[in-house]
Amino acid sequence: xxxxxxxxxxxxxxxxxxxxxxxxxxxxxxxxxxxxxxxxxxxxxxxxxxxxxxxxxxxxxxxxxxxxxxxxxxxxxxxxxxxxxxxxxxxxxxxxxxxxxxxxxxxxxxxxxxxxxxxxxxxxxxxxxxxxxxxxxxxxxxxxxxxxxxxxxxxxxxxxxxxxxxxxxxxxxxxxxxxxxxxxxxxxxxxxxxxxxxxxxxxxxxxxxxxxxxxxxxxxxxxxxxxxxxxxxxxxxxxxxxxxxxxxxxxxxxxxxxxxxxxxxxxxxxxxxxxxxxxxxxxxxxxxxxxxxxxxxxxxxxxxxxxxxxxxxxxxxxxxxxxxxxxxxxxxxxxxxxxxxxxxxxxxxxxxxxxxxxxxxxxxxxxxxxxxxxxxxxxxxxxxxxxxxxxxxxxxxxxxxxxxxxxxxxxxxxxxxxxxxxxxxxxxxxxxxxxxxxxxxxxxxxxxxxxxxxxxxxxxxxxxxxxxxxxxxxxxxxxxxxxxxxxxxxxxxxxxxxxxxxxxxxxxxxxxxxxxxxxxxxxxxxxxxxxxxxxxxxxxxxxxxxxxxxxxxxxxxxxxxxxxxxxxxxxxxxxxxxxxxxxxxxxxxxxxxxxxxxxxxxxxxxxxxxxxxxxxxxxxxxxxxxxxxxxxxxxxxxxxxxxxxxxxxxxxxxxxxxxxxxxxxxxxxxxxxxxxxxxxxxxxxxxxxxxxxxxxxxxxxxxxxxxxxxxxxxxxxxxxxxxxxxxxxxxxxxxxxx
Amino acid sequence: xxxxxxxxxxxxxxxxxxxxxxxxxxxxxxxxxxxxxxxxxxxxxxxxxxxxxxxxxxxxxxxxxxxxxxxxxxxxxxxxxxxxxxxxxxxxxxxxxxxxxxxxxxxxxxxxxxxxxxxxxxxxxxxxxxxxxxxxxxxxxxxxxxxxxxxxxxxxxxxxxxxxxxxxxxxxxxxxxxxxxxxxxxxxxxxxxxxxxxxxxxxxxxxxxxxxxxxxxxxxxxxxxxxxxxxxxxx
Numbered sequence: 010x011x012x013x014x015x016x017x018x019x020x021x022x023x024x025x026x027x028x029x030x031x032x033x034x035x036x037x038x039x040x041x042x043x044x045x046x047x048x049x050x051x052x053x054x055x056x057x058x059x060x061x062x063x064x065x066x067x068x069x070x071x072x073x074x075x076x077x078x079x080x081x082x083x084x085x086x087x088x089x090x091x092x093x094x095x096x097x098x099x100x101x102x103x104x105x106x107x108x109x110x111x112x113x114x115x116x117x118x119x120x121x122x123x124x125x126x127x128x129x130x131x132x133x134x135x136x137x138x139x140x141x142x143x144x145x146x147x148x149x150x151x152x153x154x155x156x157x158x159x160x161x162x163x164x165x166x167x168x169x170x171x172x173x174x175x176x177x178x179x180x181x182x183x184x185x186x187x188x189x190x191x192x193x194x195x196x197x198x199x200x201x202x203x204x205x206x207x208x209x210x211x212x213x214x215x216x217x218x219x220x221x222x223x224x225x226x227x228x229x230x231x232x233x234x235x236x237x238x239x240x241x242x243x244x245x246x247x248x249x250x251x252x253x254x255x256x257x258x259x260x261x262x263x264x265x266x267x268x269x270x271x272x273x274x275x276x277x278x279x280x281x282x283x284x285x286x287x288x289x290x291x292x293x294x295x296x297x298x299x300x301x302x303x304x305x306x307x308x309x310x311x312x313x314x315x316x317x318x319x320x321x322x323x324x325x326x327x328x329x330x331x332x333x334x335x336x337x338x339x340x341x342x343x344x345x346x347x348x349x350x351x352x353x354x355x356x357x358x359x360x361x362x363x364x365x366x367x368x369x370x371x372x373x374x375x376x377x378x379x380x381x382x383x384x385x386x387x388x389x390x391x392x393x394x395x396x397x398x399x400x401x402x403x404x405x406x407x408x409x410x411x412x413x414x415x416x417x418x419x420x421x422x423x424x425x426x427x428x429x430x431x432x433x434x435x436x437x438x439x440x441x442x443x444x445x446x447x448x449x450x451x452x453x454x455x456x457x458x459x460x461x462x463x464x465x466x467x468x469x470x471x472x473x474x475x476x477x478x479x480x481x482x483x484x485x486x487x488x489x490x491x492x493x494x495x496x497x498x499x500x501x502x503x504x505x506x507x508x509x510x511x512x513x514x515x516x517x518x519x520x521x522x523x524x525x526x527x528x529x530x531x532x533x534x535x536x537x538x539x540x541x542x543x544x545x546x547x548x549x550x551x552x553x554x555x556x557x558x559x560x561x562x563x564x565x566x567x568x569x570x571x572x573x574x575x576x577x578x579x580x581x582x583x584x585x586x587x588x589x590x591x592x593x594x595x596x597x598x599x600x601x602x603x604x605x606x607x608x609x610x611x612x613x614x615x616x617x618x619x620x621x622x623x624x625x626x627x628x629x630x631x632x633x634x635x636x637x638x639x640x641x642x643x644x645x646x647x648x649x650x651x652x653x654x655x656x657x658x659x660x661x662x663x664x665x666x667x668x669x670x671x672x673x674x675x676x677x678x679x680x681x682x683x684x685x686x687x688x689x690x691x692x693x694x695x696x697x698x699x700x701x702x703x704x705x706x707x708x709x710x711x712x713x714x715x716x717x718x719x720x721x722x723x724x725x726x727x728x729x730x731x732x733x734x735x736x737x738x739x740x741x742x743x744x745x746x747x
Numbered sequence: 748x749x750x751x752x753x754x755x756x757x758x759x760x761x762x763x764x765x766x767x768x769x770x771x772x773x774x775x776x777x778x779x780x781x782x783x784x785x786x787x788x789x790x791x792x793x794x795x796x797x798x799x800x801x802x803x804x805x806x807x808x809x810x811x812x813x814x815x816x817x818x819x820x821x822x823x824x825x826x827x828x829x830x831x832x833x834x835x836x837x838x839x840x841x842x843x844x845x846x847x848x849x850x851x852x853x854x855x856x857x858x859x860x861x862x863x864x865x866x867x868x869x870x871x872x873x874x875x876x877x878x879x880x881x882x883x884x885x886x887x888x889x890x891x892x893x894x895x896x897x898x899x900x901x902x903x904x905x906x907x908x909x910x911x912x913x914x915x916x917x918x919x920x921x922x923x924x925x926x927x928x929x930x931x932x933x934x935x936x937x938x939x940x941x942x943x944x945x946x947x948x949x950x951x952x953x954x955x956x957x958x959x960x961x962x963x964x965x966x967x968x969x970x971x972x973x974x975x976x977x978x979x980x981x982x
């Protein structure tokens with residue numbers, strides 16, 4: 010830099026001339042015309058002109074004028090060169106022209122900024138005026154962009170429409186053009202939005218609205234959905250190719266509204282191909298697509314979930330009806346029905362997890378559907394009872410047939426627990442299950458592992474209180490084994506040996522856990538009495554203060570019957586054994602004699618005698634030989650009896666205790682309701698009737714669905730027992746009486 | 748023993764049966780009041796009584812009540828006896844203890860049979876008063892039931908209802924009684940008794956404002972069902 014040399018100041022006119030020359034050269038270069046590039050000296054020289062003119066002492070300090078000049082250069086260029094070229098062209102050519110001149114302009118601005126750089130450093134900063142770059146951009150915007158954007162937008166939208174209709178277009182060009190729109194916003198998206206996006210969205214709206222009306226008429230639901238999905242995909246691609254990313258959500262919403270929301274009802278309810286048809290025909294792919302499409306729309310899934318619920322309910326109801334119809338011919342096929350329900354559950358749960366992506370709405374629909382038909386009765390049997398019977402059969406079979414795969418049993422158990430969740434009378438299930446469990450345990454038909462497994466799972470799902478009694482029962486059996494060993498030790502040691510040489514096993518049950526059984530004052534044969542006595546002696550040594558209550562109705566006995574042809578081992582219940590042993594001392598006994606000797610109830614004796622003289626195996630001869638037992642009959646040991654088997658099991662058919670179970674459960678429910686009401690009132694002190702009832706229902710819903718009438722009756726009972734009283738001001742409200 | 752005139756002997760008997768007093772004290776009291784029965788009562792009751800072993804000696808019992816009624820010229824089943832008992836806060840029907848009887852008369856400002864008789868029409872009118880009817884109605888439950896029982900026997904209850912709702916018209920009273928005999932056949936609890944009045948007062952005979960979700964006792968809900976069943980009311 011020349012420093013000490015005093016120079017002539019450069020006048021504005023001269024300076025401008027020099028600058029103009031430089032600009033002309035620059036223009037030619039950037040327009041691609043043949044022109045040698047700037048040499049480094051020339052480049053520096055241009056900068057220096059400006060520099061010198063700025064630092065000159067007044068009146069020659071030319072920062073202001075230079076700034077003006079800069080703006081003027083660009084303005085002239087825009088107006089006189091750029092704009093006319095663009096306006097000459099149409100359609101795609103116009104876009105290209107615009108794009109080209111936009112790039113050129115950028116280069117122009119950049120170069121000029123370099124020349125005039127010194128202004129940026131001091132003049133502009135000191136005066137707070139727009140920078141050179143900003144001036145450049147503003148110039149283009151005001152003199153080119155503002156004039157052409159409308160037409161450009163028309164062309165762009167037309168091209169997009171072409172692409173939508175399947176033709177290829179120059180995406181890179183569109184990207185550049187739209188980029189231009191964005192950049193001309195100079196910091197915000199307003200230009201892009203107002204000059205392009207708004208129009209684009211309006212056009213998109215009418216485009217898809219037309220498509221939707223046509224497709225919905227012509228296409229089936231799956232076909233329509235495929236088209237809709239395709240459209241959405243294409244539009245998203247469009248964004249990634251040339252639209253600004255801000256447009257995506259608006260565009261997607263637009264397309265969705267037109268293709269999915271406005272036609273939702275028509276689409277989903279299309280006969281033969283809508284939601285219910287797809288469910289009916291197991292079209293999982295189409296259902297998955299439906300989920301994907303409607304998932305993004307607020308509340309879009311609701312009608313689908315409703316259709317799902319209705320469909321599952323209908324399927325369930327038809328299973329129930331099938332079972333009802335089968336039952337009229339006499340057979341209640343619990344196994345079949347429960348299995349079918351389990352399969353139905355698996356099938357539609359798979360739908361929920363796969364097609365419907367585990368969405369809570371569909372879980373809820375499935376649950377509601379199952380709750381409707383799982384609580385229906387079939388031929389007088391409640392679902393609770395059927396499920397308990399199902400489990401009973403399952404475990405009995407599993408215990409007999411060890412070849413059964415454990416994992417299938419386990420998965421069936423899981424299914425049972427799931428089904429139980431849908432049944433509202435869970436306490437009823439527990440009671441039936443307990444009764445049947447007792448029989449399984451006592452007659453030896455059980456596998457400890459399976460029994461424990463289901464109890465653990467039930468406990469996990471429904472709480473310890475639900476399973477505590479049953480667990481106690483299973484534990485009793487375990488303890489029983491140890492006890493029996495202890496008893497046998499005792500017999501050996503006490504030198505008493507086996508009483509009368511009979512092998513004798515006792516199972517001690519804890520009263521609270523097991524269902525209640527009637528005791529009877531059966532007069533046992535002497536041999537058995539000895540057994541009882543020896544066990545009693547042993548037990549009293551082991552424990553104090555415990556009373557043994559003997560339940561003969563549950564015992565069984567292996568007898569050898571010496572028939573004329575050959576001896577046969579009979580496996581019978583204790584009652585039956587007692588009756589048979591009576592014939593050890595006499596050939597013939599009348600009904601009356603048997604009653605007197607054995608002290609059984611008439612009901613029981615009739616049942617026993619029937620099983621021994623009128624059923625499949627006639628160990629006793631009955632006189633007269635009718636089909637039923639009457640009090641005047643007499644019986645004789647049938648020594649002529651024989652069979653090819655060496656061991657015969659004679660089952661005593663169990664008494665039907667369904668009514669008793671229901672009664673017991675009802676009674677327990679009354680106590681549970683009382684307890685719940687008192688608990689609620691104790692903590693709330695004052696509560697209106699409606700709320701009391703609904704809180705009570707809620708508290709108890711884990712176990713059963715209480716009958717509102719029963720709750721009312723219990724409330725009245727509690728009033729008469731002075732636990733509660735009505736509020737004198739408002740008889741609809743109750744107060745706790747401390 | 749003086750020779751008593753016929754009238755005086757009657758009065759003596761009357762006095763004895765009403766008060767349960769011994770002949771001797773009865774005689775004393777009557778003499779002291781110059782054979783005016785009403786005054787004799789005053790005298791009798793203001794005297795300290797000799798203790799007797801008979802727990803009923805201080806009570807007017809059924810017999811006495813019927814005598815009282817005939818003196819007042821009313822039927823024993825007349826509802827006004829209920830009102831009277833209410834004033835006296837009597838514990839049980841057809842019985843008055845000394846405290847109940849005297850206290851009640853004092854509160855009413857009555858000291859003679861004549862005055863009592865005059866008061867009867869006033870007592871009848873009290874039944875027309877809403878608040879008093881409410882109190883009398885609720886009082887009637889405790890009064891009409893057997894001592895030591897919690898509930899009111901059905902027949903007694905029906906009788907009381909017929910009586911009470913004759914004064915205070917309730918169009919459904921007959922249906923209610925039919926329903927009870929038809930479907931219920933058990934005693935009536937206190938709560939049901941009390942709530943029935945509420946029902947009669949607030950729910951119109953067409954049941955248009957009956958709230959099925961309300962806290963009505965079970966029996967009343969059943970009654971409504973019965974009315975629908977028998978097409979007495981349209982649902």
